[in-house]
Amino acid sequence: MAVERRHVGKDAFSVTEPDVRGVAGFLAGWASVFAGLALTARRATSGTPKTLRYPFVKLTLSPRWRGALRLRGALGRDEIPIVRGPSPQYNSVIQGLLDVERLAPCTGNCPANVDARGQNYLIADDQAAEAYELVRERNTMPGVLGRICHHPCEAACRRNYYDEPIAIRPLHRFAYEAYKAVRGERVKPLPVTRTETIAIVGSGPSGLTAALDLMRLGYAVTVYEKDDKPGGALYTGVPAYRLPRDVLHGEIDDLVRMGMTLNLGVKVGEELPLEHLIGEFDAVLLATGLQVSRILPIPGADASGVRGALEFLREANFHHEADVRGKRVFVVGGGNVAVDVARCALRVGATEVRLASLEGMDEMPAHPWEIEEALDEGVIATCSVGPEEVLVEDGTVVGMRMRECLSVFDETGRFAPKYGEGLTDFACDVVVFSIGQAAVLSDVVAGTEVELDQRGNVVVDGTLFTTTASGVFASGEVVTGPGSCIMSIATGHEAATSIHRFLTGVPLGKDRTARPVPVYERYEKAHIEGVEKDRLRVVMPMAHPEERRVDFRSVELGMTHLESVVEAARCLRCQSEVCVGCTFCARTCPDYAIKVERVDDPGSRCLTRYELDLTKCCFCGLCAEQCPTDALAHTGQYELSFYHRDLAVFDKGEMLRDPTPTRATGRDGIYPPPCPLPKRGERP
């Protein structure tokens, strides 16, 4: 009776039966039954149970025991990290934060990586001027951007998920208003510590950004502007009802007071050849932007009454008169410039303004809030139509014939409009084409080594911002094409870094960290019905549409001091590891085990109460999972939490107590190591 016994453990063995048949198999089967019974009998009778006798046996808990959850930091006890760094190293600072998941979404989603979280933190503490200076580190003109930025930060704001995003852009504006009072004593000339000089052609956002970065590094910077006032497209293109000129020129004046030499009314290429600048300065930055509007070559496009968007905006902005008084204006295009044209046309006296876009209402490239404001003011939007012909009588525009557009983009997402058969005629007196802008640089670069491509754009390296000529760089919309102001500012920073490397002899691309472009989850608009009013975003007061459509006064009226501080205090300080008492953990908790209270007085903001009741806790971990700041962390001691009944409720002090590290728990005393969750952005 050969019974093969395979040892499968210290006490256990198995008897393989299929090979043993007949009487032998029968007996072997019974033998294994009794062997098994003997095994369990031995277990039951010998030795003591290995579990703990509860509650008669008191656990001797290690001093590093600390319950199921802990707080890494708390408002009032810990400062939140302010993201700062010299411009050439700023990208690596951001990349470093991103690598350890400590980059706030607002900062990560901003092309210039403005530390909006730090701004909100300072404003909530009533340090708006300091907030302004923090923002200006990356965003050269916070006051301007506080008016016109398309705020990608707010799109990524974690608060979208809970109720409404923080009003980061209006807070820029508030910080500017506060800074205005103290700018006289705060703005100081920056010391020139280096001998190299730099010329910047164009005083738009990207040129001024590069200028400020380079002045901070100790260079002497000279800016050339062809108009008689600085600001570039911000001055000529952006209407005053969105950007009051005193804000723009006030901030540029600050730059001048910091040491920037500003030469106005100098047309580089005509009065002053670029060649001359290249010879005189150690480096030259072309930040000229896009100066002319494109006009579609359709029949009738040469008639009187057909205008380009930029020319129209110039007239409207400078003279508040664009020869449309009492006329019907037809704007072709669906971008932000087209919306500006339409709204300006109303303000300079047009009787009827029609905005015709190729795209549908939902796909229009203009920002939805701008379209909404335009519609409020009385602009008529006609969507999904493409220009067919300008109807002309005696050389003058009398109307516009539009063809219906079936789709704008093909399957691969490329721009390839498909047209249908339907034609519609619109009567109008003026047609403004706002279908894109182009650079005119042939005059500027004449006689230099700077090459242009067939379309007239500068040949430029997209990451280093170098042109074909050594020592000549380009930035802004010349490089990126029509884009946003904050994007131009971002390219200004990069170009300044390249110029600095070029002048200090460091290879331009060596060990250079590219600006990280993290992908953030797009949240559905949160349901805010029933949400407490003090949790919602402060509403920016707007002038009444009937009132604002007739002049160029500011549309957004600005928030009060109190509103701004309250709004800044809503910020969740994402990824800062400092609890701000947002109460979302308590709201998430299915067992009401968490109590959170805080004090929001500026200057003495603090978390006054944080209590975790372990008798209610079901250890689901949702609170830590959703914590926007990552301040709430698991300790990995769930099982033990049940035993330590002396400490059923963990108060703030206990939650914040630093864990004692041991060899097993590692640096921060957390064991086991964090779950290998997919990184943010990788989640499906």
Place this chain on the structure above:
Amino acid sequence: MSETASWTGLALGAAGGLGAGLVIALAALFGVWWERKVSARIQMRFGPQQAGPFGLLQTLSDTVKLVLKEDILPARADRGPFLRAPLLVFVPIATSLLAVPLVTGWAPLDSSVGALFFLAVPSVSVIGILVGGWSSGNTYATLGGLRGASQMIAYEVPRSLSVLSVVVLAGSMRPVVMMGEWRWWWIPLLAVAFVVYLISSIAEMNRGPFDMPEAESELVAGYFADYSGIRWAIFMMSEYGSIVAASLFGAAVFLGGTHGLPGVWGLLVLIVEAILIITIIMWVKWTFPRFRSDQLMSLAWKVLTPMALLQLVVVGVVTAWL
């Protein structure tokens, strides 16, 4: 039968039923606690410790909880049968308990076909299991009920055959006589019959390792998956009731029962022997993994039935010698 006699009979029946129900309830209270202790020791744990000394009152607190729990009636359940099925399972098992001789020379139901009564009556609970499973309106429960029925019917055969050996040896089907005729040498002689009786009893009461009808990991809880609260507790009590009945009967006819001791002393000896058998039943459950359905059937027909028949032959030969 006269009217008075029928009334007396009814009253006696009611008293018997009440007594049996009480015994089963007490036995279940003790049995659940004992099972938790046994399984805990086998798994090197302590088991219940908090309620009462050695956690003795744990089951009582569980009972209170069960009684207070909501009695859920699934929406798709067949109301009438669903509500009555637990009793249909419980009553036959409680009734079978009456045939067990508890005191020397006395059984609550002292019948000349007592052994047959004891083997046959609990089989009726198969119907209860089928009804409970089917009326839940739940596939898992129905499957559990079907499995339970086929298993219980299959194991009737070896179980009856194993008891038949004792009947032959004792020359009577009256349990009181079977217990009285017991001699010590029956133990080695009837060892095989006892093992067969034990195994088929375990299968009969749907306990591990033969608990496919319940099969928690596959069928949730088998035929009582949809039961809750007190109705579930009745199913549970029936299971412990059948353990107690099988153990008491086994102790009485295989281990000598009261050993002729008078009154309470005999009863105590019987109870100790029964507890021994109960412990073995629990020991088996916590030692072996669950059988597969085909293994279960082949064990019944290919192993246990031949063994019981062989035992019968041996007993027959021995009886001729006596």
